[in-house]
Amino acid sequence: MSSDLQDLYQEVVLEHSKRPRNFRAVPDANRQAEGYNPLCGDQLSVTVHMEGDVIRDIGFQGQGCAISRASASLMTGAVKDRTLAEAVALFEQVHALVTEGPSAVDVESLGKLAVLSGVSEFPARVKCASLAWHTLRAALEGRSTSVSTE
Amino acid sequence: MSTPGFDVRRVRADFPILHQEVRGRPLVYLDSAATGQKPQAVIDALTRFYTHDNANVHRGVHILSERATQAYEDARESVRRFINARDAKEIVFMRGTTEAINLVASTYGRKHVGPGDEVLISAMEHHSNIVPWQMVCDAVGAKLRVIPVDDRGELRMDAVDALLTERTRILAVTHVSNALGTVNPVRELVRRAHAKNIPVLLDGAQAVTHLPVDVQDLGCDFYAFSGHKLFGPTGIGVLYGRLDVLEAMPPYQGGGDMILSVTMEKTVYNRVPHRFEAGTPDMAGAVGLAAAIHYLESVGMAAIAAHDQALLTYATQALSAVPGLSLVGTASEKTGVLSFTLADVHPHDVGTILDREGVCIRTGHHCAQPLMKRFGVAATARASLAFYNTPEDVDALVRGLHKVREVFQ
Structure with missing residues (x-):
């Protein structure tokens, strides 16, 4: 396998895509949004339970490729118990990581999310990696309309 | 396989775009249903x-x-x-x-x-x-x-x-x-x-x-x-x-x-x-x-149609032998289009890995979402053949699909 493919489909990515974490609807959600990628038909929903300013619980459901599932799964782990502002800041970091590559961000601070760095070598797959994040942002901002990557 | 009165090597020589390497491999273009390549004459x-x-x-x-x-x-x-x-x-x-x-x-x-x-x-x-x-x-x-x-x-x-x-x-x-x-x-x-x-x-x-x-x-x-x-x-x-x-x-x-x-x-x-x-x-x-x-x-549309049928038969057999692959669309009368899913691997992941092997296919809903729904899939991978394609192109596709299986085993 070529090295950029190895970077894209890292062990952690494959593992999260096969066994996604928090793959469920949060029962007492008070924020939620739908995300849709019209290019490929992928769709997912993100449900969040906020306590004040803090994301106490988060889940996602839907269908998508390995990259979008892994990104969504990793996202749920990364933003749980974070404040809204921290989650939005993380969104910006991940967006920079998948569009511009690891040199654009402080990779250390991203923890497990750093495995998404391989995406930047695959411009056609950036939308897969960012769908869950756009959806989360819409949920946090209380936008009820579904978000689209187009 | 060969079709009487049709020389695919001569045809390929008329399409300059086919003679290039992509990602360090010879280009295999299997996306002609999206758009066809152009002969030098055009x-x-x-x-x-x-x-x-x-x-x-x-x-x-x-x-x-x-x-x-x-x-x-x-x-x-x-x-x-x-x-x-x-x-x-x-x-x-x-x-x-x-x-x-x-x-x-x-x-x-x-x-x-x-x-x-x-x-x-x-x-x-x-x-x-x-x-x-x-x-x-x-x-x-x-x-x-x-x-x-x-x-x-x-x-x-x-x-x-x-x-x-x-x-x-x-x-x-x-x-x-x-x-x-x-x-x-x-x-x-x-x-x-x-x-x-x-x-x-x-x-x-x-x-x-x-x-x-x-x-x-x-x-x-x-x-x-x-x-x-x-x-x-x-x-x-x-x-x-x-x-x-x-x-x-x-x-x-x-x-x-x-x-x-x-x-x-x-x-x-x-x-x-x-x-x-x-x-x-x-x-x-x-x-x-x-x-x-x-x-x-x-070239002759009759010869083109005959080559298409022969290559479709070859490709259908070759793809059917790939474990986990199921063809979507098995009508008795078909042209050279092979839509498929591969186990539970998403078509986009199939497409990305094939691309790294130099094989260009289409993945997604093919602007036919109601049809995808009919077959209970959000998307498929689609290899589509043209008269400049060869059995070797199909072989490259099959090799690529085995790579996909390796990554997602």
Whole structure:
């Protein structure tokens, strides 16, 4: 396998895509949004339970490729118990990581999310990696309309 | 495999784009249902037109305008011959299949489809043969009805008669499915619709590239196709309409070339086909399309169809042997389109890994979301064959699929 493919489909990515974490609807959600990628038909929903300013619980459901599932799964782990502002800041970091590559961000601070760095070598797959994040942002901002990557 | 009278190596030599390495491997192009590659003859025709003959058509008295007009109208005659229309006036140049269907929907459709009427399409249509009809139906309060598709991807012909009602104003159906490759029994559909005086539009975008097409034999009222899929330039396409039908239709867009005279009070519209070609047309595109048609005629559509069938058989067997692969669309009559899923690997991941092996396929819903829903998938991977493809291309695809299985084991 070529090295950029190895970077894209890292062990952690494959593992999260096969066994996604928090793959469920949060029962007492008070924020939620739908995300849709019209290019490929992928769709997912993100449900969040906020306590004040803090994301106490988060889940996602839907269908998508390995990259979008892994990104969504990793996202749920990364933003749980974070404040809204921290989650939005993380969104910006991940967006920079998948569009511009690891040199654009402080990779250390991203923890497990750093495995998404391989995406930047695959411009056609950036939308897969960012769908869950756009959806989360819409949920946090209380936008009820579904978000689209187009 | 080999097809008598057809030398695929000679054909490939005519397509410069095929002779390159991508990602360090020889390019394997299996996405011709999305767009076809161009033979050198088409590229040269475009260059020649712009180098020697370019001027506006139907306007000037000068030599260049004469040449450009001649080239443009000669191209119309080439298209007429290619699909065996009776009269070159039946050939309207469009931007592509999409515009051709939109023209029929918004002229013929708006004139003849009224409240409570029905438009009949099929479940395997491309969005471009769904949405224009939905727009007409929404605007006038008509109903869109749909011929269902069976599990193999064939039209349910047993359902057709009941769907052709006294309220049906037009039947619009694809000749060949872009997502499944199914060749529909369009002659029979035309026969049944015409028995009830219902006109028929055929979307021929995926058919003209694989099969000899004779519009008089098919008997359809409209036939639409795109130049770019037919190994010609982008931006040019064709609407064939039977002359009496076209002549009774109101114009599409207003502008220059589609008029005989204009005063501020009244405009007299031009004759067909010019009535439907407002503004400066894509002259170079028409010339390029004619060059593509001449090229295809020199190879021979019968030989192209035979090669397609042989390669389809080879590819169907080769793909069926890949563990976990299931073909979507197994109609008894097909062209070289292989839509498939691979175990629970998402088609996008299949496409990305194949791309790294130099193999270009299409992944997604193929602009046929209702059809994807029918088969219970959000997307498929689709390899589509053209007459320049070889068994070695199929072998490269299969090797790539084994790579996919390795990554996702």
